[in-house]
Every structure is written in structure tokens, then in C-alpha cells.
């Protein structure tokens with residue numbers, strides 16, 4: 390089978406390796422040059438995904454640090470304890486991209502850099518190939534790994550039933566830069582990785598991370614738009630709170646976008662499959678797009694190899710496997726996320742500052758130190774909850790709605806049946822209307 394992958398993203402490269410191993414003719418087209426795949430910074434990757442998928446941890450990776458959260462208008466961070474051996478890996482994206490490309494090439498896939506795919510060739514209800522430099526390249530399957538704003542996904546005909554774009558409130562617009570450390574300023578001892586939730590009431594987050602490589606990693610992310618004035622004023626605020634952030638950008642220093650919504654309800658069509666950010670595979674507001682895309686790449690490759698076919702029935706099995714193993718929880722998280730985003734900032738502040746959630750609770754939830762919750766602790770929580778009952782009840786309502794959405798997502802039709810799939814899609818769409 391001839392397979393074209395658009396974009397040397399994580400899921401595309403992972404599937405390219407598996408498919409090439411299965412004997413398929415795979416070509417990945419990437420618009421960046423060799424050595425420049427992906428972002429010029431480190432991102433956090435789930436600690437166990439490398440073992441699970443038998444991928445080596447890139448040599449220049451390091452364990453990330455405990456994270457703390459600061460509620461809006463608060464100065465009391467909530468420390469999230471994590472056992473050392475369960476800490477995520479901070480992975481340098483260029484190195485990781487190169488490694489995945491090399492691994493795909495070792496199995497026979499071809500990675501072609503500095504090449505922009507212009508458009509898809511679409512014939513009726515099927516994708517037949519791509520256009521590059523005006524030349525038509527026909528193939529049996531196009532894997533769209535071109536990112537969250539994929540113009541290819543947006544160009545698909547309505548009859549395929551694939552969502553074209555994320556709504557404004559389903560995209561996180563970020564500015565990310567690693568600054569030098571200002572000389573003479575001391576590093577914080579405990580809160581070395583501080584995330585500001587809805588800083589100054591803004592719809593989004595900011596973070597400041599004291600990196601082991603001697604830089605101050607700053608992110609400013611907002612839902613909807615992120616005008617330059619917002620970046621400037623947020624940077625000013627962060628520098629006042631963290632005088633250690635210097636003036637020079639050492640690396641990064643660019644804008645990017647992250648999907649923060651449930652995954653595509655239909656990821657496949659005849660001759661087409663979306664993977665990674667172009668299928669909205671990140672966990673809403675939490676991230677983890679790398680681990681999700683790696684798993685998706687494996688599922689896609691394995692299903693095609695097993696069936697030795699790229700029929701819509703085979704591609705649907707990839708989606709089913711992704712939903713059942715990875716995506717279903719994202720629906721629950723999305724429901725809770727939507728509620729928290731519209732919550733009153735002072736309610737969020739209360740929950741974190743009053744002791745309703747404590748560092749001990751987090752330790753318990755994340756499997757670290759700390760035992761069962763005592764009767765006294767439960768009583769204290771109930772007493773604190775009474776003061777913000779409407780808010781607590783609304784979050785519980787969102788949780789219940791989320792559990793319902795998760796169960797619907799889990800009940801994805803296991804065989805490709807257009808009528809059944811349309812009914813399933815409609816049910817899930819109603820949850821987020």
C-alpha cells in the first residue's frame with residue numbers, strides 16, 4: 390500500500406515506522422528542515438509511555454519537577470506531590486522529533502523535509518492523494534498529522550462528517566519562551582514549577598518554571614485570542630513576581646496553539662485519517678498530546694498491518710481502539726474543564742486556599758505518601774463545602790455529566806456502520822451543545 394503522511398508530527402512518525410515495518414510504502418512530507426522538526430523547547434511526556442511502547446527515552450531528557458498551582462488573586466500555592474519515579478520526562482522536542490524520524494527511516498519509511506503539501510486530491514467521498522509543487526501524488530491513504538489547524542481536514546467534503554475546525558473556546562493560544570536568569574536573583578526552593586490558574590482573572594494559565602538547564606521557562610496561554618498587549622502585561626506581572634526572569638530569550642520565544650477539547654468524533658474517512666493534534670488528541674487543558682499521539686500512531690499502524698488493508702472498516706478499528714484505550718476519559722475532563730473555566734474566580738480561590746483540597750489529598754490521589762482520609766478531614770471538607778455549596782454542586786454536576794459523556798464515548802460502535810456511527814456522534818454532540 391502507498392501511504393502519504395502530511396507533517397512529521399509525533400503520531401505521523403510513529404505510524405510511519407509501524408507501517409513501514411509492515412511492508413508498506415510510506416513517505417512523510419514535512420515543511421520544516423531536518424533537525425528543526427517541532428518546537429525549540431522541552432515538553433513533558435508521561436513517565437511510562439516510553440517503556441510501554443518500547444521507545445528509548447531521548448538522551449538529553451530529564452525528570453520534571455513537582456508542580457504547584459496558584460488560584461486567581463491568591464498567593465498561597467497548592468503543591469502537587471509526585472513520587473520521583475513517576476515524574477514525567479522533560480523531552481527536548483527537536484531531539485525527539487529527529488529520533489522518531491530516524492526510527493521510521495530505519496524501517497524503510499522516507500522522510501522528505503522542506504516540502505509543503507499544498508492540498509488533498511478528493512474524488513467524491515474519498516481522498517486519493519496530495520498535491521506538492523503542483524504535482525499530483527496518488528496514494529491509498531493520507532495520514533493527516535499537520536496539526537490542530539489542519540487545512541486538509543478543513544477541506545474535506547461535508548459528506549465525510551469530519552469536524553473542520555475547533556471553536557475559539559476549544560483552542561489554547563500560547564506564547565512560550567525560555568529566558569535567561571537575572572544575575573544575583575535567588576531561585577525558589579519549593580515552588581520551582583508554578584502554574585497560575587486564571588491569572589488576574591484572565592481566561593487561561595501562565596507558568597514559570599525554573600529549569601535545570603539554567604533558563605526560566607515562561608508560558609502565557611489564553612483561550613480565544615492572545616493579543617500582544619496581553620503577552621506584554623502578563624510578562625510584566627510575572628517578572629514582578631519572579632525577578633529572576635531575565636530580559637533575553639535563550640530559546641523558544643514564539644506563539645503556538647494547543648487543542649483543548651474532546652477528540653474528533655470522526656477521525657477517518659475513505660483514504661483519510663487524522664492523528665495527533667489534527668484529531669484533537671490532547672487531553673483538554675492538561676496536554677499529554679505526545680503520549681496520546683504515540684499510542685495512536687501504534688494503533689493505526691498495527692490495525693492496517695493486521696488487516697493488510699486501508700479500507701474504511703480497518704481505519705474505523707483504529708478510531709475504536711483509540712477511543713477505548715485513550716480518548717474516553719478526555720470527555721469527562723472536557724466537561725469538568727468547561728465548568729471550571731466559567732466558574733467564579735473567587736470560588737476557585739476558596740477551594741484551593743480554604744483547605745478544601747490540600748497537599749495531602751493530592752499526595753493520596755497521586756499515589757505518593759499519605760494514607761486514607763480521616764473522619765476529621767472528611768468533616769472539615771463537608772464544613773468547608775457548605776460555604777460554597779452552589780459551586781461545589783455545579784462541579785459535581787459537571788463530573789456526573791462527564792461520566793455520562795465518558796460512557797457514551799466508550800460505547801463507540803465497534804464495527805463500521807454509518808447509521809450507528811451517526812447516532813453515536815449525535816449523542817456525543819448533544820453533550821457539548
Ligand SMILES: Cc1cc2nc3c(=O)[nH]c(=O)nc-3n(C[C@H](O)[C@H](O)[C@H](O)COP(=O)(O)OP(=O)(O)OC[C@H]3O[C@@H](n4cnc5c(N)ncnc54)[C@H](O)[C@@H]3O)c2cc1C
Pocket residue numbers: 395396397398399400401418419420421426427431432433434504505506507534535536537563565645646647664665666667671676677678679680682
Ligand atoms: C506550548 C506547548 C506546550 C506543549 N506541552 C506539551 C507537553 O508538555 N506534553 C505533551 O504531551 N504535549 C504538549 N504539547 C502538545 C504537543 O506539542 C502536541 O500534542 C503533539 O506534538 C502532537 O502534535 P502533532 O505532532 O500532531 O502536530 P504538530 O506538532 O503541530 O506537528 C505538525 C507537523 O506538520 C507539519 N506541517 C503542517 N502543515 C504542513 C504542510 N502543509 N506540509 C508539510 N508539513 C506540514 C508542521 O511543520 C509540523 O511539523 C504542547 C504544545 C504546545 C504548543
